[in-house]
Amino acid sequence: MxxxxxxxxxxxxxxxxxxxxxxxxxxxxxxxxxxxxxxxxxxxxxxxxxxxxxxxxxxxxxxxxxxxxxxxxxxxxxLPRQRAYKTLVPITRPCVLTNSCPHERRIDGCEAAQSVENAPSCPSSPSLQPIRRGSITYHINRDWPKEKLIERVDVSVSVLDKHYDARTKEQERHGRREFIDLL
Structure with a gap:
């Protein structure tokens, strides 16, 4: 290799x-x-x-x-930062992933679906922050200890908890389950 x-x-x-x-x-x-x-x-x-x-x-x-x-x-x-964003947004549109629109639009008539340049006009097109939040939440759900994850993503635990941990209360409870024997 x-x-x-x-x-x-x-x-x-x-x-x-x-x-x-x-x-x-x-x-x-x-x-x-x-x-x-x-x-x-x-x-x-x-x-x-x-x-x-x-x-x-x-x-x-x-x-x-x-x-x-x-x-x-x-x-x-x-590659300019904005260009990277404009490259990523078109592939995050639901119509690209599922071939259907959650906004009840006809894909063949939707400007956001027909044009890469207009992709950000899709109501479901995310900014970079939700993409980062999703990545961080993915790592948390895979049992990454927050103390190690913050080193990887360069945020404090308090910022991670406030802005990036998008788990539901049920997902948080499930994440604590492995520690029940320590009680």
Missing amino acids: RTLVQEFGHGYRISGALLKFRNRKSAGTAFKNGKSGERDITISEGLRKTLVDYIEVKRETQSDEYGREPLFTTINGR
Whole structure:
């Protein structure tokens, strides 16, 4: 198996199955939480292979104004954050996933369904925050300890509880079930 070790411009480094996130404020790619947001994230082998395939086949060879090579690029350079969002939103529309509309619209007549550019006008198109919330809740539901999860997603437990833990009361109760023998 080929090992990928390459530095990319937005503070990401892929080494084996590890992503290294580094704050580079002086080079235009600062983290919201600054240096405290730096962390190493272990990724699955499947994701590593996907990234290797993307780099070898789809990634445009581009450098930024600081001479770094961003992981996600276009023919014009670094993939802008807004472009990433606009790429993600169209595939989250319910009509794409289920071939039906929860808003009782005809798919062949719906502007949001017919045009990638108009996808955000779908009432079910999420912003990035619900996508992040869903990912974090997914990890919680898979029994990730919050103390470890906060290291991975760079939020405090209080922020995670307030903004990102979307479990129902029943899901929270179920998550505590394994600790009943400690009573």
